[in-house]
Structures are given as structure tokens and as C-alpha cells.
Amino acid sequence: MILDDFIVLTKTGLFCSYGDFYLDPKEIVKNAVISHAHGDHAIGGNLNVFCTEATALFMKHRYRKFAGGEFHLKTFYEIFDLNGVKISFIPAGHILGSAQVLMEYQGVKYLYTGDYKLQPDKTCEPIEFVQADVLITETTFADPNTQHPTAEEEILKLNGTQTNIMLGAYALGKCQRLISLMNDYCPDKRILVHHSMLPFVKIYEQMGVNMGKYEPYDRKVMKNNLTNMVYLVPPMVFRSYFKAINVIRVFATGWKHLQNSHEIQLYISDHVDWNDIMETIKQVKPTQVWTNHGSGAELKNHFEASLVVKSLD
Known part of the structure; x- marks a missing residue:
């Protein structure tokens, strides 16, 4: 019973x-x-x-x-x-x-x-x-x-611009999924990862997950390369950098109300x-x-x- x-x-x-x-x-x-x-x-x-x-x-x-x-x-x-x-x-x-x-x-x-x-x-x-x-x-x-599109279809949107992208995502889970997706579907993008996200990425690798190519964020690298860079940042950093220049702001989420003000809407939900x-x-x-x-x-x-x-x- x-x-x-x-x-x-x-x-x-x-x-x-x-x-x-x-x-x-x-x-x-x-x-x-x-x-x-x-x-x-x-x-x-x-x-x-x-x-x-x-x-x-x-x-x-x-x-x-x-x-x-x-x-x-x-x-x-x-x-x-x-x-x-x-x-x-x-x-x-x-x-x-x-x-x-x-x-x-x-x-x-x-x-x-x-x-x-x-x-x-x-x-x-x-x-x-x-x-x-x-x-x-x-x-x-x-x-x-509510019906989520496939993540593979959504990530291809990033190929529609060569301008550098500031990509907001949760540090655990979403970040690692995005790194993997970009490696598979956005081969021309160079992926920079915020320092607070890196320990979680390293634990994924420690547990045997192949993350593909990425590198720690370097301000000089971002400043000297004006195309095809993706800078992955956690939500708090994304919100605090709302005046960032020379980047397209994108936030990966399934919530529509969090997409309204961004140049690219990236509907990737976990x-x-x-x-x-x-x-x-x-x-x-x-x-x-x-x-x-x-x-x-x-x-x-x-x-x-x-x-x-x-x-x-």
C-alpha cells in the first residue's frame, strides 16, 4: 500500500x-x-x-x-x-x-x-x-x-557570428556541457573559461570525462583576438559585466525571460x-x-x- x-x-x-x-x-x-x-x-x-x-x-x-x-x-x-x-x-x-x-x-x-x-x-x-x-x-x-529544442541545434547559433561572445552559464553542469558542445559543433571557436569554473571542469576530467579543448581566461588573449573567442562566465560575472564592449552577450538557459535582452537566444536546458x-x-x-x-x-x-x-x- x-x-x-x-x-x-x-x-x-x-x-x-x-x-x-x-x-x-x-x-x-x-x-x-x-x-x-x-x-x-x-x-x-x-x-x-x-x-x-x-x-x-x-x-x-x-x-x-x-x-x-x-x-x-x-x-x-x-x-x-x-x-x-x-x-x-x-x-x-x-x-x-x-x-x-x-x-x-x-x-x-x-x-x-x-x-x-x-x-x-x-x-x-x-x-x-x-x-x-x-x-x-x-x-x-x-x-x-514548453518544449526545449535540442542542444545540438541551439549551439550552432554561435557559428552565426565571428564577434567574440561572452557566454553566461552555471559553473557546474551547464559549463561543461557547453564546452563539449562547442568542441563538437563550433570548431572555429576558441574557448576561454572563467577561473571559478575551472575546478569543476578539472573534476569532470578527473572522473574520466573528455572535455575537449579549452583554456583559462586571459585578458590579453581576449583583447588581442577580436573574433571567434567565447568567454564562459558564471551568472554573477555575466550580470556584473553588463557593459562589456566588443562582445555579444549570450546566456544559456531554458527560461525565456532570461533571453530577452541578448543578441543570441541560446535555449539549452538541463x-x-x-x-x-x-x-x-x-x-x-x-x-x-x-x-x-x-x-x-x-x-x-x-x-x-x-x-x-x-x-x-
Whole structure:
């Protein structure tokens, strides 16, 4: 029997009282099961951290000695037990090391997606589907009107100009994906990377990911070469350099409202769109869908007559 309160949303985050652990807690807890290393899912300081190796490396770089008490590293599909709940990590395809969390309790399987994507990405493990009774899915872009173009099509837009480009992107996941895409589809571009992004790139390489060609940002190089340079910067730097001259400003994101003022709109998202969520439900075959991180209203309307859909938010 599905337990309606197996996962509940508290001010600290998603809590499983049956196993006494939190999924991606927002405050420090005793037992934290971490899906991936983005800052809105992985804070520092938890006493026990259960995650993949890549997630631990990213967290230890970001939080240093405050990353956590004890890290319990788990490989994909390895089953471990937390107070009677059997847990395993399934590749989520979001960033390197990102995992869906499969939980089994009293014969019922609950699958927490964390953030995930179905689009191909050479820089991280591709998503894999497992069947579960309950699918707990993010709903960042759960709108029938939202359909992400392919990243391969989008990155080709950069070839439409020889002017230098300041390319804004998240330092973890999006940055590495863009470097790989530009190496494959924009061979004439010379890629410069902001110093704050480089440690994450190096961890990707440490974990065996072939990033292709890139180089640390050098102001003289950028100043002396007025064409075909791409300078990758994190969001805060991108916003602070809003008066930068001799560059085209581009920001890689799936959010339309963040594209309005830029010369090139680069719609590259690391989240599922509506069609991807539909495919995930088809593959997982749940009897219930619990939504999180966004609005599940459209999903509830769509499945009103055929599937139980409830919001955890």
C-alpha cells in the first residue's frame, strides 16, 4: 500500500520519517540523501551524506572542510539501507554524478527524480528508467507549451557570428556541457573559461570525462583576438559585466525571460520539458505522481481521469 506521508515537505526539505532521512535538505540534518551537487540541492554541513562520488567531489570543492561530517559514497544501483528503507541511486542525466533516488519500503517503490533530463549529454551519465509505484518528479517546465529544442541545434547559433561572445552559464553542469558542445559543433571557436569554473571542469576530467579543448581566461588573449573567442562566465560575472564592449552577450538557459535582452537566444536546458515528463511517466509506469519544485497543475489536469497526481509543494 502506498503511504501518502512517505515523503513530506517540511521547512527543512523533503523528509522520510520512515527512514529518518531527508532528500536534498535545505538545512543541516543528520542523514542527507543528495541527488546532485547543485547548491539548491546540496548544502554543506550534514552529519551523514549519502551520494555518488562525483557529487561528493563537487561538494567538497564548494564547501571545503564544511562539506559534511561523513560521506557515504554509493555507486549507481548499489542498494543500501537507512532504518528499514532500501535505497539505490539511478542515473538522472542532469549533471555528472546526478542521481534519481529509488526507495523501497514495505514492498512499495518510490522514485525521486531530483533534477533530470532526457536530452543526450556526453559529459554525464545518461538517464536510465526504472519502474516504480510512485514517481516524485520535478516540474520546473511542466507546461504543455514548453518544449526545449535540442542542444545540438541551439549551439550552432554561435557559428552565426565571428564577434567574440561572452557566454553566461552555471559553473557546474551547464559549463561543461557547453564546452563539449562547442568542441563538437563550433570548431572555429576558441574557448576561454572563467577561473571559478575551472575546478569543476578539472573534476569532470578527473572522473574520466573528455572535455575537449579549452583554456583559462586571459585578458590579453581576449583583447588581442577580436573574433571567434567565447568567454564562459558564471551568472554573477555575466550580470556584473553588463557593459562589456566588443562582445555579444549570450546566456544559456531554458527560461525565456532570461533571453530577452541578448543578441543570441541560446535555449539549452538541463531540465525535462513537458514531453520528457510524459515519456518518463510512460517508462516508470507509476500509479501515482507526486510533484515538486514547480507547478504540477498542468500534470494534474492532464491525468485527471487516469492517474493520481498530487503536489508536495
